[in-house]
Amino acid sequence: MPTPPDPFFTLGTRLPDRLGRTGTIHTPHGDIQTPAFIAVGTKATVKAVLPESMKDLGAQAVLANAYHLYLQPGPDIVDEAGGFGKFMNWDGPTFTDSGGFQVMSLGVGFKKVLAMEAVGVQSDDVIADGKQRLAHVDDDGVTFKSHLDGSPHRFTPEVSMQIQHQLGADIMFAFDELTTLLNTRGYQEQSVERTQAWAVRCIAEHEKLTAERAHRPYQALFGVVQGAQYEDLRRQAARGLESITGVSGRGFDGYGIGGALEKQNLGTIVRWVNEELPEHKPRHMLGISEPDDMFVAIENGADTFDCVNPSRVARNAAIYHPDGRFNINTARFRRDFTPIDDECDCYTCANYSRAYIHHLFKAKEMLASTLCTIHNERFTVRLVDRIRESIEGGYFDEYKAEMLGRFYGSKRSSTGA
């Protein structure tokens, strides 16, 4: 039977008076220095970029999505290839999410979780305008229709575990129910209970599969803490998940913090959860990458993050820059032969000008997406690296004030704004 790396997580430097810390996650495919940004490769590719480029820009790990790889090409094919890391030629650490977010959100039509606004009347029947409800949640699992061809499918905690074991990532997530801020308090209570019951089933299935698939390296399992904006539910959810030990007595290897929350509550919610969770297990914040969100999550004890945003916006010509985000598509860059960011050490900034990248977008050339994705991923990875250094060096608050002041506060002429 594959044995877990021991220790799985090593604590580094603590942030004085707060829950923030640095550390190292040890996986069978290498170490992750935390805090770390985990690049998203939804369908076993970081869109438009070679895995070698991701290595070069300092990405430590890649996260793929169980829902997408289940539908296409199918987890059995990924398994036969030796797991999604091997399949995509990425030999470093890997994560998969449980698929729960996609089976529920693609059908129900939520906006992105952190962007959700708590407006309107609370209701447990949240369907976006013009969208047919494609997912149905019951106590046993979720029935949904494929967004590709409308075919019916069902995910349960056991199915999610089976798929994720086949996908072969070093770190997997338990199958949880996703709610929104529009759900009633009563529904949030039920949902936390349901996610807890599903977590027990995930651990049981995970232990069974770990024993059966003895030829594979150990895959770690993270529980996902839900509870929306309610302090008592968040704390209850965190304690509940940590109380599950399974037959082996190991329980969850770490935790994900997910679900409905507003940007202004992010730090508070992360703090509630991390005050309950044990210090020696890593915590992953699902779906954030904006600089202010990352500082707040890190100082409240989150260790890793993932988000599609840096690559998604890059394909729409949006560039992360120390002085704020700007769009390279606008006409003022036609004759700007300087790099996107003259302080950046990425391949794109070392070799290409704003004018050239502007031209590539105008000409609808694929290389535009590649070059901008490399820059935005490097920007995000480097920002988290610097936050880690600032914790180790004892100047976190100074760095936070300087970086955020510049990113959100100023619009210098170098950005053309």
Ligand SMILES: [Zn+2]
């Ligand atoms: Zn760059």
